[in-house]
Every structure is written in structure tokens, then in C-alpha cells.
Amino acid sequence: MDGTILVADDDRTIRTVLTQALTRAGCKVHATSSLVTLMRWVEEGKGDLVISDVVMPDGNGLDQLPKIAEERPGLPVIVISAQNTIMTAIQAAEADAFDYLPKPFDLPDLMKRASRALEVKRRAPQVREAPMEDAGGGDLPLVGRTPAMQALYRLVARVMNTDLPVMISGESGTGKSLIARAIHDFSDRRSLPFVVATAADLETLEGPASLISRAKNGSLLFDEVGDLSEGAQARVVRMLDSFTDNAPRVMSTSQANLAQRMDEHGFRQDLFYRLGGVTVSVPSLRERVDDIPLLVDHFLGRAERDGAPVRAFAPEAIDLIRAYSWPGNVRQLENAVRRLLLAGSEEEVTRAEVELVLGNQPAVEPLTGGAEGDKLSGSVAKHLKRYFDLHGEVLPPPGLYQRVLREVELPLIEIALDATGGNQAKCAELLGINRNTLRKKITDLDIRVTRRRKLM
Numbered sequence: 001m002d003g004t005i006l007v008a009d010d011d012r013t014i015r016t017v018l019t020q021a022l023t024r025a026g027c028k029v030h031a032t033s034s035l036v037t038l039m040r041w042v043e044e045g046k047g048d049l050v051i052s053d054v055v056m057p058d059g060n061g062l063d064q065l066p067k068i069a070e071e072r073p074g075l076p077v078i079v080i081s082a083q084n085t086i087m088t089a090i091q092a093a094e095a096d097a098f099d100y101l102p103k104p105f106d107l108p109d110l111m112k113r114a115s116r117a118l119e120v121k122r123r124a125p126q127v128r129e130a131p132m133e134d135a136g137g138g139d140l141p142l143v144g145r146t147p148a149m150q151a152l153y154r155l156v157a158r159v160m161n162t163d164l165p166v167m168i169s170g171e172s173g174t175g176k177s178l179i180a181r182a183i184h185d186f187s188d189r190r191s192l193p194f195v196v197a198t199a200a201d202l203e204t205l206e207g208p209a210s211l212i213s214r215a216k217n218g219s220l221l222f223d224e225v226g227d228l229s230e231g232a233q234a235r236v237v238r239m240l241d242s243f244t245d246n247a248p249r250v251m252s253t254s255q256a257n258l259a260q261r262m263d264e265h266g267f268r269q270d271l272f273y274r275l276g277g278v279t280v281s282v283p284s285l286r287e288r289v290d291d292i293p294l295l296v297d298h299f300l301g302r303a304e305r306d307g308a309p310v311r312a313f314a315p316e317a318i319d320l321i322r323a324y325s326w327p328g329n330v331r332q333l334e335n336a337v338r339r340l341l342l343a344g345s346e347e348e349v350t351r352a353e354v355e356l357v358l359g360n361q362p363a364v365e366p367l368t369g370g371a372e373g374d375k376l377s378g379s380v381a382k383h384l385k386r387y388f389d390l391h392g393e394v395l396p397p398p399g400l401y402q403r404v405l406r407e408v409e410l411p412l413i414e415i416a417l418d419a420t421g422g423n424q425a426k427c428a429e430l431l432g433i434n435r436n437t438l439r440k441k442i443t444d445l446d447i448r449v450t451r452r453r454k455l456m
Contacts, residue, residue, distance in 0.1 A: 001111075003048035003118045007031040008038040009080070010056050018051065021107060022114065035059045042068055047075065049117050051110075054081035065095035076117040080105060093142070102186070142178055143298050144291040148283040152179075159278045160187045165250040167258075167275050170282030172397045173331035176253040177223060179282060184219040189249060192218030202232035208239035215248035225275065226256035226267060227398055233268045240274050250275065256399050260444065285326040285333060292322050295330060299337040308341045316351040324358050380408070410445050413438070422451035 005027050007018050015031040022029045030046065032038055035056050041047060050068065052061040065077055076098035092100040098120070099113050144150075159166055160183050168176045177196075184194045195215040201207045211220060222228070222236065240250065252275045261267035285292065296313060304310055313321070326332055339357050340349050384404070388396065413431070420426040424442075428435040442449060 001025045001115045004028045006041050006047040006050045009053040035064055042071055050077040062091050062095055069096055143294055144288055146288040146290050148288045155280055164277035165275050166278050168253045168280045171284050171329055172255050173329035174282040176282055180221050180251045189218050194219045196221045196223055202235050208235050217246045218248050220248040220250050222252040225252040226254040226258055233271050237271050285329045289322050293318055299334050303338055303341050311341050311349050313349045317349050317354045320351050320354045422449050
């Protein structure tokens with residue numbers, strides 16, 4: 001490892017330890033307890049990497065990150081902080097820090113990250129990996145500045161170091177498992193095991209005991225808990241009831257509406273209340289459209305690191321991507337970006353290329369057929385065929401029946417309510433359903449009802 005590293009920390013011991021370790025590794029080190037001095041070095045062009053504390057006597061290290069990026073684009077910054085909450089990590093990520101480590105940190109781990117930062121700077125100064133992302137690069141990024149994502153960050157920060165069970169709900173492809181992993185990685189249990197329970201783990205009577213043994217008092221995640229069989233659900237209930245003070249922290253994910261499943265006797269009520277201490281809802285991509293350009297840039301950087309052609313998106317291409325409904329959410333967006341990078345040889349991805357790629361993918365939209373006089377069933381069939389074609393040889397995620405019904409029910413009820421001026425009694429009569437049933441569907445589908453006089 002070689003390069004010049006700027007270290008800013010008000011703790012003399014940390015400055016000494018980092019200076020000695022980095023010098024032994026072959027680096028030149030400038031260390032200071034002042035952000036003013038650090039910024040002067042940056043402005044003078046010194047340093048290939050910055051390692052900075054957050055709380056300093058003369059300011060906040062996070063506040064300097066935009067200034068460093070403006071003064072020295074491509075200069076990586078590793079943030080270290082005793083304020084080891086997920087919000088500090090998120091603030092570091094939003095400020096484009098290269099990486100973040102909570103104090104006390106593991107010195108060999110910091111050295112590896114410093115080496116990686118120097119290597120990335122030499123290879124491609126404009127590319128930085130997301131601090132919240134798994135080192136393997138296979139997870140969805142926890143990226144977003146919209147109010148929906150900020151609310152998610154705040155909730156995660158509040159529940160992270162509690163012992164309450166966490167239920168993470170959201171559509172397929174939104175990154176539910178990544179949220180669970182982030183809760184573990186930035187909590188007090190981060191040095192303990194993180195175990196994902198599979199259906200196979202719960203098929204036998206011995207399975208739950210094995211899970212407890214593997215998880216110790218770390219974190220135990222039940223992924224897509226709504227897909228568990230009735231027998232597996234019963235075993236989970238008994239396992240949770242057997243927990244002692246040293247039990248693991250329990251989290252679960254679900255794209256299914258478990259409250260509805262419970263009402264339909266498809267999910268155990270006792271398990272629902274044991275898992276649902278806190279519910280974290282991950283927004284769909286349709287609910288945070290303004291994050292799409294940020295995500296596209298992130299995926300461009302990741303694809304380029306993997307050897308994909310270097311291309312940029314034309315503004316009108318981004319406009320079309322923003323207008324698309326993205327039923328597969330962030331995962332679908334990433335796959336589409338990768339396809340578009342390989343679809344042409346020009347430096348710029350055009351709107352026509354986006355239209356071609358998105359034309360073969362499903363969209364959540366009113367089901368209007370092609371030719372005049374087409375039946376609704378024909379339109380539905382075309383929509384579903386496109387949806388299955390998207391998945392190629394792989395079947396879509398389980399729960400397709402309920403997802404399709406929801407797609408049809410939502411516009412139907414909205415249009416019927418509009419036609420009846422928001423009068424729920426008339427709307428229920430028009431649809432031929434019970435008024436209480438209509439009220440429940442309005443709540444479940446999150447439909448906003450505006451009552452007005454209908455001029456006919």
C-alpha cells in the first residue's frame with residue numbers, strides 16, 4: 001500500500017495508532033486534530049485519501065465532505081465516528097463518503113478499506129462504492145434522498161439497537177433483505193452472526209434448535225415469512241416462545257399482505273403478533289421517482305467496474321425511465337440499466353433504446369388493449385404474457401394471484417369512486433359488493449376518496 005493519507009481526529013491515541021500502522025504499510029501520513037488544517041492540506045493538493053472523525057473541536061467532519069468533493073473530485077474519504085448510529089452512516093453515504101466505520105473500529109479492517117480506497121482512486125477516481133452495500137456487490141443499494149427514503153432511514157435508526165422484532169414489508173425488488181442486513185451491521189450485534197432462516201431449516205423438529213445455535217444472540221431473519229407452510233409457522237411460534245435473555249434479535253420480510261392472509265386464515269395470528277413488533281415499510285420505486293437518476297448513476301458506476309461499456313443517458317432517456325412504473329422496483333431498474341449499456345455502441349443511451357428495452361417489460365398501468373373493441377381479458381392476457389416473458393426461464397415470485405387482483409382492483413375502484421362522486425354507498429352498489437367490503441379495500445389499497453357532487 002502506498003500513497004499519502006490525511007488523518008483528522010481529536011483523539012491523540014487514534015492519530016498515533018493510525019500514523020504508525022499506515023507508515024508501516026508504506027504510506028506517508030499527515031495527522032491533525034483540526035478540520036481547518038485538514039481542509040488547508042486538501043486545498044493545497046496534498047493526500048490521496050482522507051480518514052476523518054465526525055465530531056471535532058472546530059466543526060463536523062461530515063460537513064466538510066461536500067467541500068472536499070468540490071475542491072478535490074475523486075479524493076476518497078473514510079469517515080470514522082463514535083456516533084455509531086445508522087443515521088451517521090446514512091449521512092456519510094449521502095455526503096458521498098467512500099466508507100464509514102463506527103468506533104471502536106478494527107485496525108486491520110480499516111487498513112483493508114484504506115488500501116481499497118487507494119486502489120479505487122488509482123483505477124477509477126470517479127467511482128466509489130456505496131458504504132451500505134455488501135462487499136460482494138450483489139445487493140441492492142440503500143440509496144435515496146426522497147422523503148420516503150429519509151423516513152425509512154429515521155425509522156431504521158430508531159429500531160436498530162432495540163430488541164423488538166422487526167417486520168420489513170415491501171414489494172419484490174425493493175431491498176427488504178438489505179434493510180435487515182443494515183439493521184444488523186450497524187447495531188450493537190454487528191460482530192455476532194447474521195443468519196437467514198430458509199424453509200428447509202424449518203421442515204424438521206430439530207431445525208429451530210439448529211437456527212438458534214447458529215444465530216447465538218446475533219440476528220435471525222425469516223425471509224418472505226408469508227411463504228412458510230402451516231407446520232413451519234407453528235415451529236417458529238414454539239421457537240420464539242422458547243427464547244431466553246440471550247436469544248437472537250428476530251427480523252422478517254414479506255411482500256405479502258400478512259394482515260389479509262391472517263384474515264383469510266393463511267397466516268397464524270399468534271405468529272403475526274410475535275413478529276410484528278415494529279413494521280418497516282420499504283417504498284416502491286414508484287413512490288420515490290426522484291431517486292431514479294441517483295440509482296441510475298449508481299448502477300452505471302457498478303456496471304463500469306464490472307467491465308461494461310462506459311455510456312451516459314440522454315436527458316430524454318432519463319425522463320422516460322422516470323415515467324415508467326417499475327413493477328420489479330430497484331432490481332428491475334438495475335437489470336434494465338445493464339441491458340441498455342450493452343444494447344448500443346454510442347456514448348449516449350437514447351430514448352429510442354430505452355423504449356425498446358422497456359417495451360418488452362411489464363408495466364403497472366390501466367389495462368387498455370391494442371385494437372378498438374379488444375376485450376379486457378385480452379388486455380390482461382397481453383399484460384401477463386409480458387410479465388412472464390420478463391422472467392425468462394425463471395418463474396415470477398410467489399403470490400402472483402393476489403398481485404394481479406390488486407392491479408385490477410385498484411383502477412376499478414378508483415374509477416368507480418370517481419364516477420359516483422366519492423359516494424361509497426353508490427360505489428358499492430355499482431360494483432355489486434358490500435359497503436364494508438368496499439371500505440376495507442379502500443384502506444388496503446390506500447385509495448384517497450374525495451367526496452364531491454357529481455354533475456351528470
